[in-house]
Amino acid sequence: MNAGRADARIGFIAFNTFREAVRDRVLYNLIAFALLMSGAAILVGEISIDIERLVVVNLGLTAVSIFGVVIAIFIGIGLVSKEIDKRTLYTVLSRPVRRWEFVVGKFFGLTGTLVVNTLFMAIGVLLALLYTAHKFEKMDEWVLVALYFIVLQFFIVCALALFFSSFSTPLMSAVFTFALFIIGSLAEDLRGFARMSHGVGGMLATAIGYLVPNFSALNVISQVAHGDPVAGRLILYNTLYAVFYSAMVIAGAVLIFQHRNLK
Amino acid sequence: MARPHGTPVDHFPFTFVIAAAGPFPSSTHNIAYNSFGDPCRSLGVNIGFKRTTMSAIEILDLEKSYQVGFWRKREKVALRPLRLTIQEGEVFGFLGPNGAGKTTTLKLLMGLVFPTGGSARILGMEMDDPRVKSQIGFLPEQPYFYDHLTARELLNYYGQLSGVAAKLRTARVEDMLERVGLMESANVQLRKFSKGMLQRVGLAQAILHDPKLVFLDEPMSGLDPMGRREVRDLIQQLRHEGKTVFFSTHILSDAEALCDRVGVIHQGELRGVGAVVELTSQAQGKIEIIFCAQAVPAGLTQLGAEARVSGDMVNAVLPEKQQDAALEVLRRERLKLISLTPVRKSLEEYYIQNMRPMEGPKEENRKGVGV
Numbered sequence: 001m002n003a004g005r006a007d008a009r010i011g012f013i014a015f016n017t018f019r020e021a022v023r024d025r026v027l028y029n030l031i032a033f034a035l036l037m038s039g040a041a042i043l044v045g046e047i048s049i050d051i052e053r054l055v056v057v058n059l060g061l062t063a064v065s066i067f068g069v070v071i072a073i074f075i076g077i078g079l080v081s082k083e084i085d086k087r088t089l090y091t092v093l094s095r096p097v098r099r100w101e102f103v104v105g106k107f108f109g110l111t112g113t114l115v116v117n118t119l120f121m122a123i124g125v126l127l128a129l130l131y132t133a134h135k136f137e138k139m140d141e142w143v144l145v146a147l148y149f150i151v152l153q154f155f156i157v158c159a160l161a162l163f164f165s166s167f168s169t170p171l172m173s174a175v176f177t178f179a180l181f182i183i184g185s186l187a188e189d190l191r192g193f194a195r196m197s198h199g200v201g202g203m204l205a206t207a208i209g210y211l212v213p214n215f216s217a218l219n220v221i222s223q224v225a226h227g228d229p230v231a232g233r234l235i236l237y238n239t240l241y242a243v244f245y246s247a248m249v250i251a252g253a254v255l256i257f258q259h260r261n262l263k
Numbered sequence: 264m265a266r267p268h269g270t271p272v273d274h275f276p277f278t279f280v281i282a283a284a285g286p287f288p289s290s291t292h293n294i295a296y297n298s299f300g301d302p303c304r305s306l307g308v309n310i311g312f313k314r315t316t317m318s319a320i321e322i323l324d325l326e327k328s329y330q331v332g333f334w335r336k337r338e339k340v341a342l343r344p345l346r347l348t349i350q351e352g353e354v355f356g357f358l359g360p361n362g363a364g365k366t367t368t369l370k371l372l373m374g375l376v377f378p379t380g381g382s383a384r385i386l387g388m389e390m391d392d393p394r395v396k397s398q399i400g401f402l403p404e405q406p407y408f409y410d411h412l413t414a415r416e417l418l419n420y421y422g423q424l425s426g427v428a429a430k431l432r433t434a435r436v437e438d439m440l441e442r443v444g445l446m447e448s449a450n451v452q453l454r455k456f457s458k459g460m461l462q463r464v465g466l467a468q469a470i471l472h473d474p475k476l477v478f479l480d481e482p483m484s485g486l487d488p489m490g491r492r493e494v495r496d497l498i499q500q501l502r503h504e505g506k507t508v509f510f511s512t513h514i515l516s517d518a519e520a521l522c523d524r525v526g527v528i529h530q531g532e533l534r535g536v537g538a539v540v541e542l543t544s545q546a547q548g549k550i551e552i553i554f555c556a557q558a559v560p561a562g563l564t565q566l567g568a569e570a571r572v573s574g575d576m577v578n579a580v581l582p583e584k585q586q587d588a589a590l591e592v593l594r595r596e597r598l599k600l601i602s603l604t605p606v607r608k609s610l611e612e613y614y615i616q617n618m619r620p621m622e623g624p625k626e627e628n629r630k631g632v633g634v
C-alpha cells in the first residue's frame with residue numbers, strides 16, 4: 001500500500017477543516033451579513049444621491065472585513081488546540097501524516113472557508129451597490145481589488161490565529177490575534193511615529209512597526225469608496241507581502257507544534 | 264542428535280558459508296551436522312540465513328518524565344527505561360494498574376509525545392520514520408473523533424490519510440463498518456454516538472488500512488459483554504491474519520485468553536514479561552487431584568496431601584513429585600479420578616504480587632523478565 005502524497009494529505013485535511021466549518025454552521029453569518037447589506041442599501045437609497053455609493057462601499061467592505069476577521073479568529077484559535085484537547089489528533093498523527101502537513105492543511109482549510117465566505121459577502125456588497133446605483137461603473141473594479149486585499153488580510157489573520165493556537169489556549173490566542181490585528185491596522189501610523197521619534201522609544205516603535213503585520217497597507221476601503229484607483233505595484237507588493245508573512249507565521253507554528261508533547 | 268556422516272545438509276547457503284569460512288576443512292562437516300544453528304551464530308555467520316521471526320517492536324530503554332507544577336517544577340516519571348521486544352505475529356498484552364504508564368508507552372511509540380530518553384524500532388524502522396505509520400494502526404484510549412462526520416465519512420477520511428487507493432477505499436470502509444457492527448449507524452454523525460459505538464469506530468479505523476501491527480489502548484473498555492466478545496474475536500482474527508497486536512488492558516481474563524505473552528508494568532516500571540503460562544505456572548510444584556470418594560484415603564495423607572471433602576468428592580493438593588504415588592493410591596483403592604491439574608497461580612495472583620512496592624528481594628519479583 002503506498003503511503004500517499006503529502007499534497008494529497010494536505011488537501012484532505014484542508015477539505016475536512018472546511019467541511020467542519022460548514023457543518024458547524026459558520027456560514028450562517030452570511031444571513032446576518034445579507035440582512036445588514038440589504039437593510040443598509042435600502043436606508044442609503046433614501047438619502048442623497050451623491051454619497052450613497054461612498055456609504056455602501058465603505059460600509060459593505062468594512063463589514064466584509066470585520067465579519068471575516070471575526071470568523072478567522074473564531075475558528076482559527078481552536079484549530080490546533082481543540083484537536084489536542086479533544087484528542088482527535090491522536091488518530092490523525094498515528095497515520096502517515098507529518099505534523100507540518102497537519103498545520104498546513106488546517107491553514108488552507110481555514111483560508112478556504114474564508115474565501116468562500118468572502119465570495120458570498122462580496123456578492124452581497126455588489127448587489128447592494130447595484131441596488132443603489134442601478135448600474136456598475138468602471139471604478140467599481142477597484143472594489144474588487146479592495147476585496148482581494150481583504151482576503152489577503154484574512155490569510156495573515158488565519159496564520160496568526162493558527163500560530164497562537166499551536167501553543168496557547170483559545171482565549172489567549174483570540175486576545176493575541178485580535179491585538180495584533182488592531183496594532184497591524186495602525187502599522188503605517190506606528191512607522192510614521194517611529195520616523196519622528198528618537199532613542200530607545202523610536203527603535204522600539206520601528207521594530208514593532210515593521211514586525212507586526214501591515215494591515216493598513218492592505219486596507220484601501222476608503223480610497224476605493226471615493227472611486228480612486230489602486231496602483232498595480234501595490235497589488236503586487238501586497239500579494240507578495242501577505243504570502244511571505246503568512247508563510248513565515250505558519251513556519252513558526254510548525255516549528256512550535258513539531259516539538260509539542262500532546263497531552 | 265548426530266546425523267549419519269554424508270547425509271546432505273538441506274540448508275544450502277548454510278553449508279556454503281561454513282565451508283567458505285572454515286579454516287579447518289576436516290571438521291567442516293561436523294559443525295554443519297551437529298547443531299543446525301548454534302555454531303553458525305557463534306562464528307558470526309548469518310549471511311543468507313533469513314530469520315523467520317523478526318521483531319515487530321524493539322523498545323530500547325524508552326523513558327519519559329514530565330515537568331509538573333507551575334512554580335516549582337518537579338519531575339514526574341511516567342515511564343522508567345523500558346526494554347521490551349515483541350515478535351512479529353505476536354499478540355502482546357500490556358497490563359498494569361491506573362497510572363502505570365501503559366498509555367504513555369503507546370503515545371511514545373506513536374510519536375504523540377517525545378521520549379526523554381531511549382529509542383524504539385517498529386517493523387525494523389526507527390519509530391519516527393514516516394514509513395512506519397502506513398503499516399501500523401492505533402486505537403487510543405477513550406477515543407474521540409471529529410463529531411461533525413458520520414462513521415462512514417470518518418473512515419473514508421482516515422483511509423485517505425493512510426494512502427488507501429480510492430478504488431479500494433469504499434470497499435474497505437464498508438468492510439470495516441460491517442466488521443465492527445456499525446452498518447446501521449454508518450450515516451449518523453459521531454456526535455450522536457454512544458461510548459461503545461465510538462470504541463467500535465476506533466477499532467475500525469485502527470485496522471482500516473490493513474496494518475501489519477496494531478496498537479490498541481484498552482480496546483475492551485466501554486463495551487458491553489457482546490462487544491467485548493466481538494473484540495476478542497477480532498483480535499483472534501488479526502492473529503490468524505498474521506498481524507502483530509500490542510494491547511493494553513485491565514481485564515486479566517482477556518489477556519489470559521488472547522495473549523501469547525504479557526508484560527506487567529507498575530509505576531512506570533516493567534515488572535515482568537512472559538507467556539501467561541510461564542508467569543502463572545511458576546507453581547510451587549504442586550498438583551491438584553479431584554476424585555470420587557467419601558473420605559480421604561490414608562495413603563494420600565501420608566504423601567503430604569492437603570485434602571478437603573465436599574459431598575462425595577475429594578479435592579487434594581500435594582507435591583508434584585508425589586503424583587505417581589498418589590495415582591497408585593487411587594488405583595489401589597479403586598477410586599474414580601476426575602481431574603489432575605498442576606496448581607497454577609492465576610494471572611491475577613501474579614499481577615497482584617507484582618503490584619507490591621519494589622522493596623525486598625528484587626530478583627524474585629523480576630522473574631520472567633526477558634523471557
Ligand SMILES: Nc1ncnc2c1ncn2[C@@H]1O[C@H](COP(=O)(O)OP(=O)(O)OP(=O)(O)O)[C@@H](O)[C@H]1O
Nearest residue numbers: 263329331339341360361362363364365366367368
Ligand atoms: N501530560 C502529563 N503530565 C504529567 N504527568 C503525566 C502526563 N501524562 C501522564 N502522566 C503521568 O504518567 C503516569 C502514567 O500515565 P499513563 O496514562 O501512561 O497510565 P496508564 O497506565 O495508561 O493508566 P490507565 O490505566 O489509567 O489508563 C501517571 O502517573 C500520570 O499521572
Ligand SMILES: [Mg+2]
Nearest residue numbers: 365366367404
Ligand atoms: Mg491508559
